[in-house]
Structures are given as structure tokens and as C-alpha cells.
Amino acid sequence: MQHRHFLIHKPHGYLSQFIYEKxxxxxxxxxxxxxxxxxxxxxxxxEDSEGLLLLTTDGMMSEIVRSKTVEKEYYAQVDGVITxxxxxRLQTGVEIGFKGIRYTTKHxxxxxxxxxxxxxxxxxxxxxxxxxxxxxxxxxxxEGKFRQVRKMxxxxxxPTLRLVRVRVGTISLQNLKAGAVREVEHFSLPGAL
Numbered sequence: 001m002q003h004r005h006f007l008i009h010k011p012h013g014y015l016s017q018f019i020y021e022k023x024x025x026x027x028x029x030x031x032x033x034x035x036x037x038x039x040x041x042x043x044x045x046x047e048d049s050e051g052l053l054l055l056t057t058d059g060m061m062s063e064i065v066r067s068k069t070v071e072k073e074y075y076a077q078v079d080g081v082i083t084x085x086x087x088x089r090l091q092t093g094v095e096i097g098f099k100g101i102r103y104t105t106k107h108x109x110x111x112x113x114x115x116x117x118x119x120x121x122x123x124x125x126x127x128x129x130x131x132x133x134x135x136x137x138x139x140x141x142x143e144g145k146f147r148q149v150r151k152m153x154x155x156x157x158x159p160t161l162r163l164v165r166v167r168v169g170t171i172s173l174q175n176l177k178a179g180a181v182r183e184v185e186h187f188s189l190p191g192a193l
Contacts, residue, residue, distance in 0.1 A: 003058035004036055005184050009176040010053045012123060016044040029055070033181040042066070043168075046147060050123060051075075051165035052173040054187060061187060065168060066144065073140040073167035074149050075113060075120065078158035082112060082135045086156040090139060096151035105152055109140040117166075121178050126161045134161060 010016065014027045018039070029041065035055065042054040042065045051074070054065060064070070090110040095102050113136040126134070135158075139149055150160045166173045170188050 001057075003056060003061075004039070005058070005061070005187055006033070006035065006039070006055040007171065007176060007182045007184060008032065008053045008055060009119075009173055009178050009180050010045050010050055011178040012050050013047060015047055016041045016053060029053075032179055043072075043144060045165060049163040049165065050178065051163075052168055052171065052176070053165070054168055054171065056187075065187070068142045070169045071140050071142055071167070072144060072165060073138060075116065075136055075138055075164045075166050076149055076153055076160045077126065077134050077136050077162035078153050078160055079132070079134060080158050081133050082137055082158050086158055087111060087137065089156045090137075090152055094152050094155040096145070096148065096155055098145045098148075098151075103145065105145075105148065106141075106143055108142075109138070111138050112136070113138050117174070119174055119176060120164055120166075123162055123164070123178070138166075140167075 008029065014029060016029065018028055018030045020026045020028060029035070036057060038057045039055050040059065040062070042056060042062045045051060045053055087110050091108060093105045093107055095104050116136060139152070141148065149163055153160045176182060
């Protein structure tokens with residue numbers, strides 16, 4: 001069987017799944033594109049997060065992408081003007097809660113973003129200037145605990161207001177607008193065939 005692979009720029013408000021069995025209606029990935037049967041999201045972005053999501057009909061790809069060798073880069077808009085001290089703390093690891101226990105995150109790359117690329121788009125309106133300043137930073141991880149980036153920025157005193165995954169390994173969100181889907185022949189990732 002020939003597997004199929006897709007890149008999607010998941011908009012805010014969508015779940016990273018195709019089936020939702022609770023009573024309240026949620027927006028699902030299948031509403032954005034007619035994916036073939038057996039398509040699954042590799043990893044997840046929570047409903048409030050946006051950005052690059054990889055989908056495939058090949059279950060083995062999930063293990064490769066979720067491995068600790070594949071970097072995931074996020075742009076986070078945070079509440080307040082983030083400090084160099086907070087960035088340094090993010091880089092060296094911070095303590096967060098995960099499954100009821102305390103966990104110290106691994107070293108990561110983090111830095112202030114002075115300018116956002118166009119493909120990030122406006123996104124949903126977070127708030128206006130009356131509520132104080134915000135800033136953007138880039139965080140690159142090789143791990144992915146539940147809501148990790150949000151927990152990390154909150155741990156250093158700068159809660160995340162908007163979160164966009166912009167890169168998985170060498171695959172970038174570049175030139176993919178919110179809601180767009182692109183089928184690709186294969187994923188160019190370490191360990192992928």
C-alpha cells in the first residue's frame with residue numbers, strides 16, 4: 001500500500017483529530033480537507049494552538065516524528081515584555097507539572113523574536129494594547145509533554161497568549177496559510193524513509 005502524507009497549517013479552534021465523541025460540537029481536521037481513510041495526526045496541537053501539523057496514513061511515521069531527535073520549533077506570544085533572564089531560564093530548563101508530578105524540562109533553544117514572518121498571519125485577536133504589552137519568542141524543543149510550551153512560559157512569569165508551531169525537523173510552515181493542506185510525497189526527517 002502506498003502511504004500518503006500531508007502538511008497542514010492547523011488554525012486556532014480545531015482539534016488535532018478526526019473523531020470527537022463527546023456531545024459538544026468541535027471543529028475537526030476532516031472539515032479542512034478530504035483526507036483518505038486511515039489518516040492520522042502525528043503528535044498534537046491543542047485546540048488553542050495553531051501551526052504545522054503532519055498527517056499520514058503510515059503509523060510508523062509517528063514514532064519517528066515523536067522521537068527525541070526531531071526538533072519542534074514554536075513561536076509564542078507571551079503576556080508582557082519577556083526578559084533575558086526568563087529566556088535564559090527557558091534555555092536551561094524549568095520545572096513544570098506533568099501527569100501530577102514535577103518535571104524539569106530539557107535544555108532547549110529560546111530567543112526573542114523581533115519580527116514575525118507573514119505566514120503566521122493575524123490569527124485570532126488576543127487583546128488590544130490597553131491590556132499591556134506582549135512579546136514573541138521562539139522555542140525549539142526535542143521533547144513534547146502535554147501543553148509544555150505554555151507551562152514553560154508560565155513558569156518563568158510570561159503566560160502564553162498565542163502559540164504557533166512553525167517547524168518539525170526540516171519541515172517548515174513557510175508558505176502555508178492557516179487552514180491550508182498540502183500533500184507531500186514523503187517527510188524529509190531524520191530516520192524517515
